[in-house]
Amino acid sequence: MRMSELLLPTLFEEPREAESISHRLMLRAGLIRMLAAGIYSFLPLGNRVLLKVIRIIREEMDRIGAQELLMPALHPKELWMETGRWELYGQDMFKFKDRKDREFGLGPTHEEVITDIVRKIVRSYRGLPKILYQIQTKFRDEPRPRFGIMRGREFIMKDAYSFGRSDEEAGASYENVYTAYCRIFERLGLDYRAVEADPGLIGGSSSHEFMVMAESGEDLTVICDSCGYAANLEQAEVGERRGENKEELRVLELKETPGMKTVEEVSNFLGVSSERLIKTLLYKADGRVIAVLVPGDREVNETKLRRLLGCSCLEMADVKTIEEVSGCEVGFSGPIGLEGVLIIADESIKEGNNFVVGANRTDAHYLNANLDRDFKVGIFGDVKIAEEKDPCSRCQGSLKICRGIELGHVFKLGTQYSEAMHALFMDEEGRERPIIMGCYGIGVTRLIAAIIEQSHDEKGIIWPMSVAPYKILILPVNITDNFQKDLSEELYKELLDQDIEVLIDDRDESAGRKFNDADLIGIPLRLFIGKKAKETGKIEISYRTGEKFFEEREEISEKIKGLIDISAKTPTDYL
RNA sequence: CGGGGCGUAGCGCAGGCUGGUUUAGCGCGCAUGGUUUGGGACCAUGAGGUCGGAGGUUCGAAUCCUCUCGCCCCGACCA
Numbered sequence: 091m092r093m094s095e096l097l098l099p100t101l102f103e104e105p106r107e108a109e110s111i112s113h114r115l116m117l118r119a120g121l122i123r124m125l126a127a128g129i130y131s132f133l134p135l136g137n138r139v140l141l142k143v144i145r146i147i148r149e150e151m152d153r154i155g156a157q158e159l160l161m162p163a164l165h166p167k168e169l170w171m172e173t174g175r176w177e178l179y180g181q182d183m184f185k186f187k188d189r190k191d192r193e194f195g196l197g198p199t200h201e202e203v204i205t206d207i208v209r210k211i212v213r214s215y216r217g218l219p220k221i222l223y224q225i226q227t228k229f230r231d232e233p234r235p236r237f238g239i240m241r242g243r244e245f246i247m248k249d250a251y252s253f254g255r256s257d258e259e260a261g262a263s264y265e266n267v268y269t270a271y272c273r274i275f276e277r278l279g280l281d282y283r284a285v286e287a288d289p290g291l292i293g294g295s296s297s298h299e300f301m302v303m304a305e306s307g308e309d310l311t312v313i314c315d316s317c318g319y320a321a322n323l324e325q326a327e328v329g330e331r332r333g334e335n336k337e338e339l340r341v342l343e344l345k346e347t348p349g350m351k352t353v354e355e356v357s358n359f360l361g362v363s364s365e366r367l368i369k370t371l372l373y374k375a376d377g378r379v380i381a382v383l384v385p386g387d388r389e390v391n392e393t394k395l396r397r398l399l400g401c402s403c404l405e406m407a408d409v410k411t412i413e414e415v416s417g418c419e420v421g422f423s424g425p426i427g428l429e430g431v432l433i434i435a436d437e438s439i440k441e442g443n444n445f446v447v448g449a450n451r452t453d454a455h456y457l458n459a460n461l462d463r464d465f466k467v468g469i470f471g472d473v474k475i476a477e478e479k480d481p482c483s484r485c486q487g488s489l490k491i492c493r494g495i496e497l498g499h500v501f502k503l504g505t506q507y508s509e510a511m512h513a514l515f516m517d518e519e520g521r522e523r524p525i526i527m528g529c530y531g532i533g534v535t536r537l538i539a540a541i542i543e544q545s546h547d548e549k550g551i552i553w554p555m556s557v558a559p560y561k562i563l564i565l566p567v568n569i570t571d572n573f574q575k576d577l578s579e580e581l582y583k584e585l586l587d588q589d590i591e592v593l594i595d596d597r598d599e600s601a602g603r604k605f606n607d608a609d610l611i612g613i614p615l616r617l618f619i620g621k622k623a624k625e626t627g628k629i630e631i632s633y634r635t636g637e638k639f640f641e642e643r644e645e646i647s648e649k650i651k652g653l654i655d656i657s658a659k660t661p662t663d664y665l
Numbered sequence: 666c667g668g669g670g671c672g673u674a675g676c677g678c679a680g681g682c683u684g685g686u687u688u689a690g691c692g693c694g695c696a697u698g699g700u701u702u703g704g705g706a707c708c709a710u711g712a713g714g715u716c717g718g719a720g721g722u723u724c725g726a727a728u729c730c731u732c733u734c735g736c737c738c739c740g741a742c743c744a
Contacts, residue, residue: 099675102676102693102694102705103676103677103692103693105676106676106677107671108737109737124736126736181742230743233741233743234740236737499744567702598702599702599705600701601702603704603705604704604705605704605705622703
């Protein structure tokens with residue numbers, strides 16, 4: 091392609107509306123243009139990247155035997171009523187009526203449609219298992235679109251659905267998709283982690299999120315560097331730290347602490363560090379009042395607490411309940427003398443002693459409160475939110491917290507949809523059973539933003555070879571110099587003839603501008619043709635990343651082919 | 666949905682508080698001609714605006730008031 095003919099509106103100045111790095115670079119490099127909030131066009135260069143990403147996803151999905159199909163984006167309301175999600179999805183779904191007043195929605199996801207297809211076609215266990223997928227535009231009326239293409243209202247997603255007759259079969263599909271996802275992210279050159287995620291309301295067993303590490307990420311991920319444990323902060327486990335921080339037991343002492351309600355106030359007032367305090371939080375779990383003890387410097391993880399208790403409804407107790415149960419104002423609750431209340435304590439309470447606790451009396455705390463001697467704990471568990479440097483629950487390592495972007499999600503759905511929609515099959519014994527499903531998504535457009543977040547410098551994008559819009563850029567420094575021009579054109583034709591995706595900057599622009607555009611759009615390889623080519627007879631090959639070397643004219647196309655092949659396989663040898 | 670910011674030429678901005686020498690400016694870009702060409706060159710000439718929209722106040726509104734639309738950021742929400 092000739093840059094003189096390309097629709098490539100690179101921007102010299104920073105676009106005002108863009109904040110995140112990828113958003114800014116995508117606008118500046120002429121990849122996308124906004125039509126409305128969270129709605130973008132892909133310009134020719136951006137579209138080429140998109141197509142490459144899609145191709146990689148297709149290859150890896152096909153490799154595991156998944157089959158591509160294409161479903162409608164326009165969904166009738168009735169279908170979504172079957173699962174109750176028409177109401178549940180609420181405002182996040184674009185909804186409207188057709189001319190005959192029939193209600194429709196634009197698909198934010200396709201569980202209903204795919205289940206409808208399968209229930210009409212698959213009748214017997216002989217038709218299972220199946221993995222079906224599509225790459226399609228999705229619509230979600232996000233309350234707050236953000237970071238350009240990262241969180242849009244219209245975006246492209248690869249969504250896959252598996253159908254199996256047994257848990258084993260469903261599990262195998264899950265594993266297959268999981269490995270396909272790993273290969274996809276590796277081929278895209280991404281630094282990613284598959285992290286354990288909370289299955290949430292859908293319940294059931296496993297769920298993993300594929301997170302790409304990035305400063306601008308919206309999600310927090312907990313990672314152990316020694317054993318590779320990785321989990322969403324919402325459910326990250328914290329290991330125990332044994333036997334540290336103990337002193338000789340001292341005598342329990344009641345201390346006046348007028349008006350000192352928060353951990354910070356009490357700790358300052360008494361001159362005791364906050365981890366020596368125990369925070370006593372009262373919750374209502376399925377209507378019953380419980381107390382949760384965590385060190386003063388830590389927060390309760392309600393997701394983990396809910397799971398420990400096995401309760402469906404968990405909420406902080408209201409002021410009235412707190413005052414009734416502890417017999418004092420809010421801020422002075424403690425475990426000593428709390429009658430008839432189940433006390434749950436974080437494991438870390440075992441690690442210390444001589445604690446400061448609320449006295450269940452307004453304006454008073456106890457000093458030197460000790461486990462078993464002064465108060466009893468009903469259940470010990472891991473109920474605090476993980477923090478940096480916490481011990482890993484599975485090895486001796488310590489935890490790290492990273493920001494990440496969620497790019498993929500794999501999910502064991504079970505029979506939630508098949509039961510609601512009567513997607514049944516006849517098993518070997520002639521019994522009718524609901525199909526066991528899984529669903530698996532990859533945010534395709536978001537992925538492009540994530541690649542840029544991870545691969546750029548102050549001058550622009552650095553495309554991995556696997557998704558680069560063109561593999562190589564030929565840049566004649568001065569197009570009015572006939573030697574440079576002719577040599578560049580010659581090389582251009584030569585590379586084109588070998589089916590190499592090559593871009594030539596044949597614009598009559600100043601050298602500086604051409605160099606800067608080259609850095610901005612991030613083509614991985616380039617040939618700079620200038621005075622030196624004429625003087626030395628050698629041609630400069632340079633990587634977008636910086637390294638450069640010179641090669642004889644005759645060797646160029648062979649050399650380039652080789653470089654493209656090698657780079658296409660890095661950073662990991664996926665074949 | 667709550668809080669904050671911003672809409673003036675293709676892009677980035679000034680002007681606005683204190684209405685009138687502003688015919689609405691500047692830089693970049695764009696067009697034409699010429700000189701240039703290894704890191705955003707230079708000279709000359711030129712085109713390009715219903716100052717987001719509607720209504721109001723006023724002799725007079727980009728500027729003041731009301732409403733409205735759009736975009737961005739923080740939070741809530743969502744996965």
